[in-house]
Amino acid sequence: MATLSVAAILAENARRRPGRTALVEGDLRLTFAEVWQRALAQAGALAGLGVRPGDRVALMAPNTADFPVAYYAIAAAGAVVVPVHLLLSAEEVEHVLKDSGATLLLVHPAQADTGRAAAGTAGIRALTLGEEFGKLTADAEPLPSYVTRAADDPAVVFYTSGTTGVPKGAVLSHFNLVMNATVNAFDANDIRPDDIALGALPLFHAFGQTVSLNSTWRGGATLVLLPRFDAARALALMVREGVNTFHGVPTMFVALAAAAADADRLPELRVCVSGGASLPVAVLERFEAAFGAKIYEGYGLSETSPTATVNQPVFGTKAGTIGHPLWGIDVEIARAELEGRIELLPPGELGEVVVRGHNVFSGYLGRPEATAEAVVDGWFRTGDLGTKDDEGFLRIVDRKKDVIIRGGYNVYPREVEEVLMRHPEIAQAAVIGLPDELHGEEVCAVVVPAQGTTPDATELTEWSKQHLGRHKYPRRVEFTDALPLGPSMKVLKRELRARYTGR
Incomplete structure (x- = not known):
């Protein structure tokens, strides 16, 4: 049985680059060795609370140092992370806790009211990150290393905001997430250990978690956290910290391009990645003109770990497209109206975007029917309409339902x-x-x-x-x-x- 853990991403850096700065948040600066020590200490506290390998632990925190430390602590304990969206009501959080079968909620003080109310109704324990969980951690025996897991064991359950009905839990394995971080770091865009990336995307979301956190650390680079995105503050922070890598959604690129006009200095950006929604070409042009940096637009879903395709230097880039599939992943266009089987279409035809590869999730938690509808003949049906041109560039035309x-x-x-x-x-x-x-x-x-x-x-x-x-x-x-x-x-x-x- 092959074993693998997302925790290895951090553990390996602590071994290879112990003194390198891993994480910056405000005045706090932590090396890889320090982040890993904190994660192992918290993992020891979790084990002391009775958290066993395979148990699900919910994590509700903004982009502060608390998030990555607790995330890797849960993974190190062999448990499954259930990230909770920060904009949910107590009732919606309760659904996530109950549906995922979480046994514990780790919540940041800023979200404590909502989190505790939801945990109370769901009948599970809630611990506040910071003082409360810190006390338990100080008294616990740190784990000597991470608990190993089977490669296909669940690592994270993402709740998809689902355009229809109640949110479903997409189960992603250690293999899904380690592979996605690895090919993002080394095959899609070249991430170097001396890179410094801005973590402005919410880490509870698949894009921020895989591309900003896991891929950046997979490449041994530094992550600078911005708890609340504000374009002027983001520019000042990027200049101050020497950030050269930015991952964002189109609304962030719109705001940065507008704020650039009033900024004294602009960061020297080398890699900019856009995802989460279609990037209008006019926005791409405006941003590239202001910053003199290329935007590599990509595409993915929670169910695909998330990155499925991205504009990659090796294939050249094309504005208005989502580039080519990542290494080891196939993305094709299939006949959209066919329900029970997949029929691929030739280049130029409009159809449903379908994905297969190491990034496709294990399924929706406790929903075999929904999983069977989504994964057909080994392909994941995205519900997005798109085309593929003669050069293999993919384009998203729209959501089927929009x-x-x-x-x-x-x-x-x-x-x-x-x-x-x-x-x-x-x-x-x-x-x-x-x-x-x-x-x-x-x-x-x-x-x-x-x-x-x-x-x-x-x-x-x-x-x-x-x-x-x-x-x-x-x-x-x-x-x-x-x-x-x-x-x-x-x-x-x-x-x-x-x-x-x-x-």
């Missing part, structure tokens, strides 16, 4: 958003379909105006008409100060549809 059908014609919101983002008075745009008696659905653009502008709805519709097909341009334009974002910084289109339906 496609607007207006008068029998398909309208892909992403295409309309790309056009709108080129208008000088638009800072952000989300395009949704709203019920319409005549056409079935009508195209509606929800727009955040650029600072200091007051765009006119009729003019925007007229302008769109010149750039888009007759069935595509938005007949309705609504203005808002901010778009509703989910915990992973994706625009919540279902909320927008609910807000503007019937108005």
Whole structure:
């Protein structure tokens, strides 16, 4: 039986680069040896509390040093990490605790009220990171090393915000996560030990956890944490710490490009990775012009550890695409309307994006039917529509469920958003379909105006008409100060549809 643990990512650095700075948060600076010592001490405390290999331990913390230390402590104890989204209500947290079968919740003081309330209702123990858990750790005997696990044993259960129904727990193995961190670090983009990455993406989310935390440490590089993303503060921090690597979602790139104009100095960035949602080409161009740095856009889901594809220097890059599959992973386009089997389509055809490889999850916890629907003939069905061109570059056209059908014609919101983002008075745009008696659905653009502008709805519709097909341009334009974002910084289109339906 092959054994493997996510904990080895940190343990190996403590052996190879003990004195190198691993983690920076505010004034706190920890070497790899120090982070590993803290993790082993906490793992000893967990074992003392009766946490056994395979037990599930929930972790609710922002991007402070507490998160990575506790994350690796849980892994070192042989337990399974259940990261909890910070924006959930006590009721939603309770669902995660009960559904995952967590036996313990480690919660940061900032989230303690919500976390403790949820743990109380779920009937499990909650410990506050910092003083309370620190006392237990000080009295415990640190583990001599990490508990070894089978490569296919569960390491993390991610709760997917699921566009439908209750969140499901996607079970990822040690093999899934170690491989994804490894190919991200060494095959997709070249990560070097002297790199310094900004950890601004939430670590409770698959993108932040794999790409910012695990991949950065897999390459032996330094992670600088930013607990709350604010563009001006992020720029100042990156300059101060010599950050050369940035991972973000499109809304972060929008904010950084805008803040660059007022900054005294800009960081010298070498690697920028975008994911989590489609990056409008106009935003990519704006950012690259301001920073003189390339953005490598990628794509993935919680169920795929998460990275499935990314623009990689070895294949060249193409704006508006999500690049090529990672090493050891296949990503193809399949006939979307076929339910029980996978039929792959030739290049250029539009279909559902399907993924197979070492990154595909073990399944949804306790939901065999949902797993059987998602993994067909060995391929994971993403629910996203896309194409693959002759050079193998993949493109996401839209979510299957976000496609607007207006008068029998398909309208892909992403295409309309790309056009709108080129208008000088638009800072952000989300395009949704709203019920319409005549056409079935009508195209509606929800727009955040650029600072200091007051765009006119009729003019925007007229302008769109010149750039888009007759069935595509938005007949309705609504203005808002901010778009509703989910915990992973994706625009919540279902909320927008609910807000503007019937108005």
